[in-house]
Amino acid sequence: MEKTVIELFAGVGGFRCGLNKVELKNEKVSENGNWKFVWANQWEPATKSQEAYECYAKRFGSDDVSNVDIFEVDKKKIPNHTLLVGGFPCQDYSVARTLSGSKGLEGKKGVLWWAIVDTIKAKKPPFLFLENVDRLLLSPASQRGRDFGMILRSLYDNGYAVQWRVINAGEYGEPQKRRRTYIVAYHKSTKYYEQMKKLNMKDIIVKDGIFAKQFPVKPEELDYNMANVSKSMYKDLADVSDNFQTQFYNAGVMCDGKIYTAKMESDCNDIYPLKKIRETGEVADKYFLSDEKIEKFRYLKGSKRIPRKKPNGDPYMYSEGAMAFPDNLEAPARTMLTSESGLSRMSHVIEDNKTSKLRLLTPLECERINGFPDNWTNTGMTDKRRYFMMGNALVVGVVAKIGIELEKIIDNED
Numbered sequence: 509m510e511k512t513v514i515e516l517f518a519g520v521g522g523f524r525c526g527l528n529k530v531e532l533k534n535e536k537v538s539e540n541g542n543w544k545f546v547w548a549n550q551w552e553p554a555t556k557s558q559e560a561y562e563c564y565a566k567r568f569g570s571d572d573v574s575n576v577d578i579f580e581v582d583k584k585k586i587p588n589h590t591l592l593v594g595g596f597p598c599q600d601y602s603v604a605r606t607l608s609g610s611k612g613l614e615g616k617k618g619v620l621w622w623a624i625v626d627t628i629k630a631k632k633p634p635f636l637f638l639e640n641v642d643r644l645l646l647s648p649a650s651q652r653g654r655d656f657g658m659i660l661r662s663l664y665d666n667g668y669a670v671q672w673r674v675i676n677a678g679e680y681g682e683p684q685k686r687r688r689t690y691i692v693a694y695h696k697s698t699k700y701y702e703q704m705k706k707l708n709m710k711d712i713i714v715k716d717g718i719f720a721k722q723f724p725v726k727p728e729e730l731d732y733n734m735a736n737v738s739k740s741m742y743k744d745l746a747d748v749s750d751n752f753q754t755q756f757y758n759a760g761v762m763c764d765g766k767i768y769t770a771k772m773e774s775d776c777n778d779i780y781p782l783k784k785i786r787e788t789g790e791v792a793d794k795y796f797l798s799d800e801k802i803e804k805f806r807y808l809k810g811s812k813r814i815p816r817k818k819p820n821g822d823p824y825m826y827s828e829g830a831m832a833f834p835d836n837l838e839a840p841a842r843t844m845l846t847s848e849s850g851l852s853r854m855s856h857v858i859e860d861n862k863t864s865k866l867r868l869l870t871p872l873e874c875e876r877i878n879g880f881p882d883n884w885t886n887t888g889m890t891d892k893r894r895y896f897m898m899g900n901a902l903v904v905g906v907v908a909k910i911g912i913e914l915e916k917i918i919d920n921e922d
C-alpha cells in the first residue's frame with residue numbers, strides 16, 4: 509500500500525508538517541517523511557483573500573492544491589489515496605428526511621462533515637485521520653453525543669471502524685495545552701481492521717490501539733460506557749439524528765457499530781515549558797504593552813463578579829476566577845485561539861526574556877507553540893492573520909506521533 513495522502517481543510521498544512529516532519533530553512537521547505545501528498549483543498553469562505561491557501565501553496569507548491577469550496581469539488585476527480593486527513597469544524601450534524609423521500613436524507617447546508625462523507629464514498633480510502641475540537645463528543649447540549657454518534661454512524665455505514673482520543677498536547681511533552689479530538693478510521697478491507705476486530709475493546713484503548721502506543725494512559729478506567737449505532741439499533745442516519753444520545757468519554761473504539769468508550773488519564777510526565785519557545789533576542793516594540801494595556805489585561809485576567817441580565821430580563825451574577833498574569837513560563841502555553849494577541853482575557857501575556865517587560869506572544873512564538881517551523885506563516889500576511897492561522901491550526905507534534913503508528917500499520921498492509 510502506498511503512503512499517499514490527501515489533506516482536506518488544509519489551512520496552512522498542519523497535518524503535512526506533522527506527518528512529513530517538515531523543515532523550513534532560508535525559505536526552502538524540506539519534507540523529511542515518507543508520505544506523498546497527492547492533493548489538498550483549502551478555501552476560506554469568510555474572506556475574499558485566501559491567505560491560508562497562499563501560505564500552503566507557497567510552502568508546498570501550488571500544483572496539487574485546490575482553492576475552491578470543497579462542496580464544489582467533484583469528489584470522483586480527487587486522486588486515489590491511502591490516507592485522508594483533515595481538521596473539520598464542530599457543526600450541527602443533524603439530518604432530516606427529505607419530504608419527497610426521493611433525495612433520501614438531507615444534512616444542514618455548509619456542514620463540512622458531509623463533504624468528507626462524499627469523498628470517502630467516492631474514493632474509499634482505507635484510512636482516515638481527522639481532528640476536531642474536544643466538545644465534539646458532547647454536542648449538542650440538548651442531545652448529548654448525537655453529533656459524534658452521527659459521525660460514527662456515517663463511518664459505520666461506509667465500512668469503517670474507528671478509534672478516537674481527546675489528547676491534551678501539553679500532557680504529552682508538547683508546548684501547548686491544546687485539547688483536541690483525534691479520530692482514526694480504518695476500512696473493513698484492511699488487515700488492521702481484522703487485527704483490531706479480534707481484540708478486546710478495552711485493551712485497544714489501554715494498550716493495543718493506535719493512540720495508546722504513543723499517548724500512554726493509566727490502566728484504570730475512571731468510568732466507561734457502551735453504546736451501539738448499528739443498523740440493529742437505528743434504522744438510518746435520520747433515526748440516529750432524532751434519537752441517539754450517549755455519554756462519550758475521552759477515549760473510545762467503534763467496530764461494527766458497537767461502541768466502547770472510557771474515561772482515561774494521561775500517563776506521561778513530559779512537560780515542555782513556555783519559556784523554551786520564547787524568543788531570546790530583541791523583540792519589536794509593537795509587541796510590548798503600554799502601562800494602560802497592562803492595567804486592562806490585569807482587569808480582564810482578574811477574578812470578577814458582574815451583574816448581568818438573561819435574555820428574558822432576569823438578573824444574574826456573572827463570575828469568573830483569576831488567571832495567571834503574566835502567563836506561567838514553567839508550564840506549556842494555554843490553548844491559542846484565533847483572537848490571540850487581541851485585548852482579551854485569553855491572549856497570552858509573557859515576560860520578555862531580554863527586558864523582563866510584559867509583552868504579547870509574537871507570531872513566531874505562536875508557530876513554535878504549535879510546533880510549526882519558525883516563520884512558516886510569514887508569507888505576506890499581516891500579524892493578525894498569522895495569529896488567526898495558528899489559532900485554527902493544530903499541534904504538529906501530536907500529528908507526527910500518530911503518523912508513526914499509521915506508517916507501521918500501512919507498512920503491514922498488502
Ligand SMILES: C[S@@+](CC[C@H](N)C(=O)[O-])C[C@H]1O[C@@H](n2cnc3c(N)ncnc32)[C@H](O)[C@@H]1O
Pocket residue numbers: 517518519520521522523549550551552553560576577578579594595596597620897900901902
Ligand atoms: C480548523 S481549520 C484547519 C486548519 C489546518 N489543520 C491547519 O493546520 O492549518 C479548518 C479549515 O477549513 C477551511 N474551510 C472552511 N470552509 C471550507 C470549505 N467550504 N471548503 C474548503 N475549506 C474550507 C478553513 O478556511 C480552515 O482553514
